[in-house]
Amino acid sequence: xxxxxxxxxxxxxxxxxxxxxxxxxxxxxxxxxxxxxxxxxxxxxxxxxxxxxxxxxxxxxxxxxxxxxxxxxxxxxxxxxxxxxxxxxxxxxxxxxxxxxxxxxxxxxxxxxxxxxxxxxxxxxxxxxxxxxxxxxxxxxxxxxxxxxxxxxxxxxxxxxxxxxxxxxxxxxxxxxxxxxxxxxxxxxxxxxxxxxxxxxxxxxxxxxxxxxxxxxxxxxxxxxxxxxxxxxxxxxxxxxxxxxxxxxxxxxxxxxxx
Amino acid sequence: xxxxxxxxxxxxxxxxxxxxxxxxxxxxxxxxxxxxxxxxxxxxxxxxxxxxxxxxxxxxxxxxxxxxxxxxxxxxxxxxxxxxxxxxxxxxxxxxxxxxxxxxxxxxxxxxxxxxxxxxxxxxxxxxxxxxxxxxxxxxxxxxxxxxxxxxxxxxxxxxxxxxxxxxxxxxxxxxxxxxxxxxxxxxxxxxxxxxxxxxxxxxxxxxxxxxxxxxxxxxxxxxxxxxxxxxxxxxxxxxxxxxxxxxxxxxxxxxxxxxxxxxxxxxxxxxxxxxxxxxxxxxxxxxxxxxxxxxxxxxxxxxxxxxxxxxxxxxxxxxxxxxxxxxxxxxxxxxxxxxxxxxxxxxxxxxxxxxxxxxxxxxxxxxxxxxxxxxxxxxxxxxxxxxxxxxxxxxxxxxxxxxxxxxxxxxxxxxxxxxxxxxxxxxxxxxxxxxxxxxxxxxxxxxx
Numbered sequence: 001x002x003x004x005x006x007x008x009x010x011x012x013x014x015x016x017x018x019x020x021x022x023x024x025x026x027x028x029x030x031x032x033x034x035x036x037x038x039x040x041x042x043x044x045x046x047x048x049x050x051x052x053x054x055x056x057x058x059x060x061x062x063x064x065x066x067x068x069x070x071x072x073x074x075x076x077x078x079x080x081x082x083x084x085x086x087x088x089x090x091x092x093x094x095x096x097x098x099x100x101x102x103x104x105x106x107x108x109x110x111x112x113x114x115x116x117x118x119x120x121x122x123x124x125x126x127x128x129x130x131x132x133x134x135x136x137x138x139x140x141x142x143x144x145x146x147x148x149x150x151x152x153x154x155x156x157x158x159x160x161x162x163x164x165x166x167x168x169x170x171x172x173x174x175x176x177x178x179x180x181x182x183x184x185x186x187x188x189x190x191x192x193x194x195x196x197x198x199x200x201x202x203x204x205x206x207x208x209x210x211x212x213x214x215x216x217x218x219x220x221x222x223x224x225x226x227x228x229x230x231x232x233x234x235x236x237x238x239x240x241x242x243x244x245x246x247x248x249x250x251x252x253x254x255x256x257x258x259x
Numbered sequence: 260x261x262x263x264x265x266x267x268x269x270x271x272x273x274x275x276x277x278x279x280x281x282x283x284x285x286x287x288x289x290x291x292x293x294x295x296x297x298x299x300x301x302x303x304x305x306x307x308x309x310x311x312x313x314x315x316x317x318x319x320x321x322x323x324x325x326x327x328x329x330x331x332x333x334x335x336x337x338x339x340x341x342x343x344x345x346x347x348x349x350x351x352x353x354x355x356x357x358x359x360x361x362x363x364x365x366x367x368x369x370x371x372x373x374x375x376x377x378x379x380x381x382x383x384x385x386x387x388x389x390x391x392x393x394x395x396x397x398x399x400x401x402x403x404x405x406x407x408x409x410x411x412x413x414x415x416x417x418x419x420x421x422x423x424x425x426x427x428x429x430x431x432x433x434x435x436x437x438x439x440x441x442x443x444x445x446x447x448x449x450x451x452x453x454x455x456x457x458x459x460x461x462x463x464x465x466x467x468x469x470x471x472x473x474x475x476x477x478x479x480x481x482x483x484x485x486x487x488x489x490x491x492x493x494x495x496x497x498x499x500x501x502x503x504x505x506x507x508x509x510x511x512x513x514x515x516x517x518x519x520x521x522x523x524x525x526x527x528x529x530x531x532x533x534x535x536x537x538x539x540x541x542x543x544x545x546x547x548x549x550x551x552x553x554x555x556x557x558x559x560x561x562x563x564x565x566x567x568x569x570x571x572x573x574x575x576x577x578x579x580x581x582x583x584x585x586x587x588x589x590x591x592x593x594x595x596x597x598x599x600x601x602x603x604x605x606x607x608x609x610x611x612x613x614x615x616x617x618x619x620x621x622x623x624x625x626x627x628x629x630x631x632x633x634x635x636x637x638x639x640x641x642x643x644x645x646x647x648x649x650x651x652x653x654x655x656x657x658x659x660x661x662x663x664x665x666x667x668x669x670x671x672x673x674x675x676x677x678x679x680x681x682x683x684x685x686x687x688x689x690x691x692x693x694x695x696x697x698x699x700x701x702x703x704x705x706x707x708x
Contacts, residue, residue: 035552040578061677066700069679073651089554135700137578144701162518163543164527180364181357183347193298193350211543214583218541221585222603223617225529225539227510247509250516259509 031104037090040137041067049090051109052102053078063113064135139220146186148208150216153190155208156198161253166212168226168252170219175230182230197237226250229257291420298419301348302412302439306405308342312366313398320391325378332374339367350422351443358447359401366394372661400449408442472512474625477534485515488535492567493526493542495519505532514538531622537567540616546582547609553577556584556606563613564588569602569621582608590621592628596656599624599665630657633667633686640669640684643691648673648680658683660692668692 037045046067053059058081059074072088079086082097090098138144150170158169176182176189183189191199198204226232227249234254238244246258312335319331343363346356369390373383383391411417417439425440480488482503489503490496499519506514513532518525524544528537551559557577564572572588573596579585583605590600605615633640633655641650648671656670668683679697684690 033552036554037552038554038557038577040576040584041553042579064700064702068699069674069697070677070699073674073679076651135702137580138698138701139578140695140698142698162527163525164518164539164541167541180368181360183344188344188347192347214543214581217580217585218605218615221605221617222587222601222619223539223541223615224619225516225527225541227506227514227529229509248507249509250504250506250514252516257509258507 031106032095032099036092037067037095039067039069039072039088042137045090046071047109047113048104048106049075049095049098051104052098055102055104062135063109065113066135066137068137139217142220147213147216147220149190150186150219151208151213152204152206153196153198154215155212156203156206157196158253158255159206159209159212161255163211163215164225165252165255166215167218167223168229168257169232169255170216171224171226172229172232172257174219175224175226175228179230225252226257229259231259232257295418295420297348298350301345302419303409305342305345305349306402306409308338308345309398309402309405312338312342313395313402316366316391316395316398320388320395325382328378328383329374332370336367336370336374339363339370343367350419356443356447359443362394362397362401366398369394401446404442404446404449408439411442412439472531472623474622475512475531475533475536477536479532480515480530480535482515485530485532485535486517488530489517489528492528492530492537492540493519495526536618536622537616538619538622540613542612542614544607544614546607549582549608551584551606551608551611553579553584553608556608556611557586559611559613560584560586560604560606561588563604563616564602567616569618572602575601579608583614584608585615590625592630592657594655595630595667596654596670597625597628598656598658628657628665630667631687633669635686635689637669639689640686641671643684643689644671644673644682645675648675648682655686656683658693666692 031044031048033045035041035045037049042065044065047063047065049067050059050061050063050065050071053071053074054063056078058078059071061068061070061074075090075094076086076088078098079088079094084093084097136144138147150173153173154166154170158166161169173186173189177184177186183192190196190204194200196204229249231243231246232255233243235256236254243258248256248258250257315331315335315338319328319335322328322331340363343360346360346363349356369387373387419439422439482505486501486503489501490499493499499521501517501519503515503517506516514529515532515535516527516529518527524542526540526542528540530537557574561572561574569588571591573591574586575589575596576587577584586604586606588602588604590597590602599620601620602618603616604613606612607614637653641653644650650671650673652672654670656668657665658668658670660666667686669686671682671684673680673682679699681693681695681697683692683694685692
């Protein structure tokens with residue numbers, strides 16, 4: 001009796017093992033979502049992309065969840081080596097190839113990214129659906145602290161103004177940096193004595209909201225609703241007669257912008 | 260008994276209040292003196308800088324050998340930059356000393372450009388010597404005025420902290436009630452007198468120059484026509500309530516500003532009066548959970564551009580910031596990327612709406628260009644790039660040089676270790692025109708803590 005059943009039990013066990021292996025594998029590897037991942041993207045897919053490229057030695061930077069230049073070159077070299085079209089976009093072909101050739105251990109990568117087993121929860125990152133990444137995109141030539149400092153100034157000067165008015169105030173700061181008539185740095189322009197009332201009365205140290213930060217990012221990325229203005233003033237509170245002699249460009253909210 | 264307790268308590272209270280009052284008064288005075296000293300330092304340093312500048316420019320006029328001239332110009336450049344920083348720290352917000360600042364900036368540019376030039380092969384021209392003499396004369400005038408101000412402030416004990424008050428109070432004869440203010444006013448006036456014949460307000464051009472927007476064509480629009488145009492651009496033809504204003508004299512090109520406020524959404528756009536071209540467009544609203552990838556946003560952005568009639572635009576950079584995709588496009592003229600004709604588009608990644616467009620540079624710079632063939636081959640240009648940089652990608656590109664003139668270049672994107680560089684090699688001369696180190700993602704310090 002026993003003798004007859006032994007091979008059967010054996011093959012059954014084998015089948016169970018195999019099936020676990022077969023069914024488990026696709027689940028582990030199909031973590032990429034459907035999106036085509038392009039330079040500048042952030043999130044889970046980018047973490048996976050970086051981890052997989054690192055696994056086969058194309059990427060040697062930090063796994064930070066931001067598709068920067070390092071990831072871009074790694075992906076292009078990967079596409080080149082595997083005879084794909086070299087476009088620096090992680091489309092379906094590239095993702096399939098990566099899944100075939102590499103392993104991705106999500107837990108381990110996460111642990112390396114954050115030092116602990118669990119990813120830091122929330123923090124400043126509202127909207128929990130996007131995965132917390134350990135880095136952020138910054139515009140060329142600016143650091144997050146520069147953006148924060150400008151956001152402070154914009155919030156102190158123009159909270160309560162329409163959005164384009166806030167972008168315009170940020171643009172005036174940048175126009176001044178580029179002008180020979182003013183200091184050459186963001187901090188130099190902001191802290192020029194008597195240049196901004198919010199700096200003089202300390203309102204610059206209020207905690208800026210998200211909108212002020214967005215306005216600063218837009219201005220840095222090229223939006224200038226002020227029309228190249230170097231000055232603006234509130235006609236109700238302006239104390240200097242001189243400012244009225246400047247040619248006016250336009251009025252946004254309570255501010256008159258002039259060149 | 261109660262009387263004594265009351266008396267004791269009141270005495271204690273009185274003493275504590277006096278001590279507190281003394282301390283806070285002392286603190287206030289300390290801060291006052293500290294702030295005043297900061298201003299004084301900037302002011303005295305500025306006058307010292309001016310002394311040295313005048314001497315150094317004078318010396319350079321007597322110099323003959325390039326070996327000596329170049330370091331001399333470097334020194335002048337450094338001091339003028341110091342002086343410029345010091346002017347920025349004086350509380351002159353209400354009395355702009357722009358002429359002085361412009362002088363320092365011009366002097367810095369001039370000495371920098373000549374210092375980096377090989378003066379052996381390319382000595383100073385007559386015009387440049389003349390320019391230098393003019394700088395010498397102007398710096399002498401500023402120095403004299405500042406010395407006088409310094410003397411007055413030292414002998415009268417004038418305070419910078421009083422300047423603001425003085426700027427607000429003007430005497431009947433138009434004089435300000437403050438030595439410092441009057442001296443600086445005199446410096447500014449001396450510019451007006453001495454440089455009248457050559458003053459061209461290059462950077463602060465005040466008159467409306469329509470030609471500064473080379474690509475604005477069409478007929479002048481009335482307000483109604485502009486609103487029609489806005490409705491189309493925003494895709495809001497359903498009776499949105501619009502506000503429209505026209506720009507003032509200071510605008511570089513006349514434009515209409517249109518805006519609406521509806522259901523917590525704010526839209527704004529600048530349209531040129533001529534032809535109604537959109538220079539800026541911004542929509543501000545809450546953005547819900549992210550549904551679209553950066554790449555899908557890119558498709559939307561480029562469709563939008565073709566819809567608005569921007570043809571031949573090529574994506575050059577894309578970034579995702581907190582559920583918004585920002586895309587930079589450059590105009591591609593027969594395979595040549597024209598960086599000055601840039602257009603930026605912003606797409607909300609929740610539902611794919613366009614939330615921003617800026618085409619200011621495009622309308623300013625875009626013209627039909629006659630692009631010459633490069634004089635040197637790509638191979639020759641590659642040789643001009645640092646050997647330690649591995650070139651990964653290359654294009655032909657038109658960029659602005661340091662004088663603001665458009666030049667044809669080979670653009671190389673290359674890596675060295677972990678860093679990525681964008682290198683422009685002049686396609687005419689093979690000179691390295693510009694090298695940029697590309698900014699990579701920054702650590703999110705919030706997530707580290």
